[in-house]
Amino acid sequence: TSSLHFVSIGRRSGVIVFWYRPMVRGMAPEEFLIILCLHGSKHGWERLKWVADVAELLRSQWINWKRVFSTAAERKCHRMLLLGLALAIGYWRSHFLRTY
Numbered sequence: 001t002s003s004l005h006f007v008s009i010g011r012r013s014g015v016i017v018f019w020y021r022p023m024v025r026g027m028a029p030e031e032f033l034i035i036l037c038l039h040g041s042k043h044g045w046e047r048l049k050w051v052a053d054v055a056e057l058l059r060s061q062w063i064n065w066k067r068v069f070s071t072a073a074e075r076k077c078h079r080m081l082l083l084g085l086a087l088a089i090g091y092w093r094s095h096f097l098r099t100y
Helices: 006-010 029-042 048-060 065-074 078-099
Strands: 013-018 021-027
Touching: 021 029, 029 048, 029 065, 029 078, 048 078, 065 078
Parallel strands: none
Antiparallel strands: 013 021
């Protein structure tokens, strides 16, 4: 089980981007990415929607990877993060190949 606390991670805010424009402040995409990966891992990634959510976040937001990996290492959830990223990249590739 990860030692990630939603209260502490939720205090970090960032700018949410819509249509490639910074629009509103909210949970930083780096923290949201980790939370999505933790959630999917907790439930064994049984729903494709959870993988698609991670893939869409990666596609639509600017991610500070140093922040993502340092937070994941600090909270001891880097394996769950890497699994979520691997699944999302696989999903994105198959979706991309079908679309184009």
